[in-house]
Amino acid sequence: MIPRGPVVGQPGRADRVERALRGGGEATVTPTAQRRDARRSRERLLAAAAELFAERGYAGTSLRAVAERAGVDAALVARYYGGKDGLYRAVLAADPVVSPVVEEDDEGDVVDVVDDDETRRRAADELAGLLARTVDRWENSPATTVSQNVFRCDLDDAARAATAERVGERVLPLLRAAAEPPGGPDSELRAELATVILLGITVARTAGTLPALAAADPEELGVYARALLDAVLGCR
Amino acid sequence: MIPRGPVVGQPGRADRVERALRGGGEATVTPTAQRRDARRSRERLLAAAAELFAERGYAGTSLRAVAERAGVDAALVARYYGGKDGLYRAVLAADPVVSPVVEEDDEGDVVDVVDDDETRRRAADELAGLLARTVDRWENSPATTVSQNVFRCDLDDAARAATAERVGERVLPLLRAAAEPPGGPDSELRAELATVILLGITVARTAGTLPALAAADPEELGVYARALLDAVLGCR
DNA sequence: GTATGATGTCATCGCACGATGACATCGCCG
């Protein structure tokens, strides 16, 4: 194709109608209604990237596809995340791994905690909660990128480290605390084996290669998962 | 770059010295010594592809890299396998998933069998054998492509079907036979859960994101795996 | 009203990839 110079009159055609419609009611709260909202663009890019990286992997996901799903121009990835790598890192950093613990504190705010100090005391309760959240993910949501990454052998060092960090924050503490005897010789190995069980079921279910697993009732699956966790963690 | 026509005198410089050296001793058995051996080229391509697909995944593996590792020209992939897809399918079809059963029959030939008829009768032995072969893989070899694919969510339908077929041939029959009661209501689900445990440990170990799992002694890991298989399959 | 920084859009660059076909070389058969 022959290179053309800039074209006048075409770009950025100032959708005043749409803008008037969308920005209508909330002028004082958010003067910048829909368009020209950097935070919104960043968040939409992050959400679209989280979906696509989980569905198609890093190499299989193009920035153009992410931008299209986000309804945003692909060049904004470079502006807000520095490039594909930065976007991927942001996705890993925001990955919940398992469904967040949603509790309301005294003021009614929603908080998401994996309480590291009290875990040992309430180990049994916490384990049951983790299992419930995992079963919840089996019901509703596909496996996240971090969960999948635990079983991916093609990660570079940075991605592997970020994955390990997220699993270490979100999953391992509870399982470590539930391993009996606490602090025993193999407690770390047993916690990681429990991770393989929980996340392995999650990921294999999303992958869909094992038909009975993909079709199984999540509650029934939870019963088996509980038995397996007890077997490896030594709870009874 | 300006297109150039064919260059005379350069290509195919007839390494007579190397050929004479390598083909030296076995003229009658294999007249075509090293060069010009289609079978060898095919096999080297397949072996290199199996390594690289397992290390870097499908999208992360280039045909040029496969050809380089195989010591072969990249165009031969098209000739012998029709393209990248065909090469990948060939790798899946040849994937042993777990280390092959090596037995010697009466004539001393080496055979690799997963005996489907006798499995039920010898279920316990077979399960122990499968576990031993899996532990052996933990000692020596990285997880194969099929094993990894059980936990990959970015497969197309053909790759998923091929993966399911290989797992169904090589792993599931033994675990199905070991599920108690045999043919019970959840035997299929339990066999698939056992697959997730065995292959999940294998793949996560190769992935290297969980440090204690990656560093664990294979024999000790085998003890835990055995307990988990017993828990889900109902053997005791 | 105008200057300025923030935000969004577009065209294009260079690169790596898979695929392809033309051509060279070899071994064999008559």
Added chain:
DNA sequence: CGGCGATGTCATCGTGCGATGACATCATAC
């Protein structure tokens, strides 16, 4: 010897990708 099919080699094509910078548009400050 001469033809021919099998095998190997090379150059190149088209494509899609990530990255980049020039430019347009908007919101706000003054």
